[in-house]
Amino acid sequence: xxxxxxxxxxxxxCKDKSEIFNCLCQFELDQIDEKRIEVHFKAGxxxxxxxxxxxxxxxxxxxxxxTYIEGYNDKNLILSIVKPVEYILGPxxxxxxxHHFSAMAIEDSVACLVDLSTFKSxxxxxxxxxxxxLRKVSLQSIYNYDLIISLTQKQxxxxxxxxxxxxxxxxxxxNPFHTTLSRQDLADLSGMSKESAIRIxxxxxxxxxxxxxxxxxxxxxxxxxxxISQTG
Amino acid sequence: xxxxxxxxxxxxxCKDKSEIFNCLCQFELDQIDEKRIEVHFKAGxxxxxxxxxxxxxxxxxxxxxxTYIEGYNDKNLILSIVKPVEYILGPxxxxxxxHHFSAMAIEDSVACLVDLSTFKSxxxxxxxxxxxxLRKVSLQSIYNYDLIISLTQKQxxxxxxxxxxxxxxxxxxxNPFHTTLSRQDLADLSGMSKESAIRIxxxxxxxxxxxxxxxxxxxxxxxxxxxISQTG
DNA sequence: TAGATATATTGATATATGTCATTATCTTTG
DNA sequence: CAAAGATAATGACATATATCAATATATCTA
Numbered sequence: 001x002x003x004x005x006x007x008x009x010x011x012x013x014c015k016d017k018s019e020i021f022n023c024l025c026q027f028e029l030d031q032i033d034e035k036r037i038e039v040h041f042k043a044g045x046x047x048x049x050x051x052x053x054x055x056x057x058x059x060x061x062x063x064x065x066x067t068y069i070e071g072y073n074d075k076n077l078i079l080s081i082v083k084p085v086e087y088i089l090g091p092x093x094x095x096x097x098x099h100h101f102s103a104m105a106i107e108d109s110v111a112c113l114v115d116l117s118t119f120k121s122x123x124x125x126x127x128x129x130x131x132x133x134l135r136k137v138s139l140q141s142i143y144n145y146d147l148i149i150s151l152t153q154k155q156x157x158x159x160x161x162x163x164x165x166x167x168x169x170x171x172x173x174x175n176p177f178h179t180t181l182s183r184q185d186l187a188d189l190s191g192m193s194k195e196s197a198i199r200i201x202x203x204x205x206x207x208x209x210x211x212x213x214x215x216x217x218x219x220x221x222x223x224x225x226x227x228i229s230q231t232g
Numbered sequence: 233x234x235x236x237x238x239x240x241x242x243x244x245x246c247k248d249k250s251e252i253f254n255c256l257c258q259f260e261l262d263q264i265d266e267k268r269i270e271v272h273f274k275a276g277x278x279x280x281x282x283x284x285x286x287x288x289x290x291x292x293x294x295x296x297x298x299t300y301i302e303g304y305n306d307k308n309l310i311l312s313i314v315k316p317v318e319y320i321l322g323p324x325x326x327x328x329x330x331h332h333f334s335a336m337a338i339e340d341s342v343a344c345l346v347d348l349s350t351f352k353s354x355x356x357x358x359x360x361x362x363x364x365x366l367r368k369v370s371l372q373s374i375y376n377y378d379l380i381i382s383l384t385q386k387q388x389x390x391x392x393x394x395x396x397x398x399x400x401x402x403x404x405x406x407n408p409f410h411t412t413l414s415r416q417d418l419a420d421l422s423g424m425s426k427e428s429a430i431r432i433x434x435x436x437x438x439x440x441x442x443x444x445x446x447x448x449x450x451x452x453x454x455x456x457x458x459x460i461s462q463t464g
Numbered sequence: 465t466a467g468a469t470a471t472a473t474t475g476a477t478a479t480a481t482g483t484c485a486t487t488a489t490c491t492t493t494g
Numbered sequence: 495c496a497a498a499g500a501t502a503a504t505g506a507c508a509t510a511t512a513t514c515a516a517t518a519t520a521t522c523t524a
Binding site: 182183184194195198199202214 | 471472473474
């Protein structure tokens with residue numbers, strides 16, 4: 001325990017909010033609880049960086065985090081926006097122990113770190129936990145396939161439509177929504193230049209499909225946006 | 233056993249060729265061996281189709297297979313070329329029991345099918361097997377990240393360079409190599425039109441970087457190709 | 465509050481890439 | 495072997511998208 005842990009109730013509080021923790025018995029939860037380190041991040045702070053050793057299991061309990069690949073020519077590709085209670089776990093743990101993407105808080109956030117040996121031993125000893133983990137990894141993988149297709153086979157309007165639907169349904173789960181993502185972030189989510197992203201947003205606005213006011217978005221015509229997503 | 237199984241020696245023959253089978257004891261191997269169905273596919277035959285139920289674990293023992301996502305407007309994206317002894321296993325098994333990509337033989341091939349319940353029970357009971365499986369899934373995931381970056385952040389020459397290096401190093405493992413992939417397949421591997429793929433190949437040929445003769449390829453200047461891959 | 469700095473927007477332009485049409489080459493088949 | 499069909503190659507053209515430059519707006523800071 002340190003000065004940052006005072007407001008949290010430990011892993012039990014997360015249990016009901018996450019399918020994966022629901023597989024653990026009280027003893028196992030206590031095991032993690034003992035080992036966990038709670039860290040507070042301010043918006044904009046780097047949580048971990050691509051290319052550095054991946055030594056912890058990370059569970060986001062408050063705030064929002066973007067995970068992104070740092071590609072060529074300082075271009076980033078945002079893989080996902082993570083919200084609580086969800087863990088952030090790269091493929092490195094079972095491969096080369098390295099981070100293959102970076103994570104940055106886009107809101108003030110709280111995360112718990114648990115060393116990997118604890119996590120891995122749970123995977124070995126608790127088959128339900130392992131299976132639930134495999135389910136998560138699989139869903140992630142399916143999402144990545146959708147992402148690849150969106151990015152490689154759709155033109156800009158379709159990609160921006162996908163991003164807006166993603167933010168509405170998966171990230172903010174509300175229709176007028178406010179985001180702390182910059183225009184550059186929206187571009188990094190859709191694999192285009194920020195100028196292009198801005199232009200498409202303006203077109204959608206002019207066509208009455210969305211309402212934009214700074215970082216406040218409202219999708220006025222969901223059907224139309226879905227159609228644009230389909231036609232590419 | 234049916235008329236097709238006469239030439240094979242069972243799972244033991246595959247054991248030494250695949251890390252994942254190396255985790256299994258003789259009893260477990262025999263379990264799979266009993267359940268497996270061996271199927272022969274001719275080049276061009278569909279092995280399984282995206283959108284159909286995923287009911288089997290599939291292990292390729294001979295030949296080569298392309299896995300590909302069927303996207304929009306009849307455009308395919310080839311995810312990988314699988315060679316023996318390697319299994320082909322989609323994310324559907326631990327999610328929605330569906331195939332999220334298709335698989336087609338690009339050479340005459342032999343594959344063994346094992347029902348998923350056998351596979352899943354091994355994952356639950358043999359922690360080494362589960363861990364090795366997670367390692368494979370993770371490596372696949374890392375490869376997919378590289379693929380996303382190649383496809384979204386590199387221009388056509390960089391993408392074709394990546395494909396040629398992939399074929400040389402990972403698929404055929406030899407430098408002059410012969411492929412049964414069509415030009416359309418090369419395009420589907422690099423996310424572009426077949427005309428564009430052909431054009432880039434011609435440029436590489438004119439610059440003396442590669443030698444092409446029908447489906448026989450030789451990379452004359454590997455360094456140059458690596459450089460093109462880097463600069464995008 | 466004013467200046468400075470970052471972010472967002474817009475327009476003009478260059479270019480990478482796809483599409484279409486045509487011809488060439490290879491492969492199959494009667 | 496010749497005809498037919500598929501695959502490959504090439505050129506002309508259209509267009510989606512990035513880049514660059516300029517301005518506007520928001521945000522921070524002294």
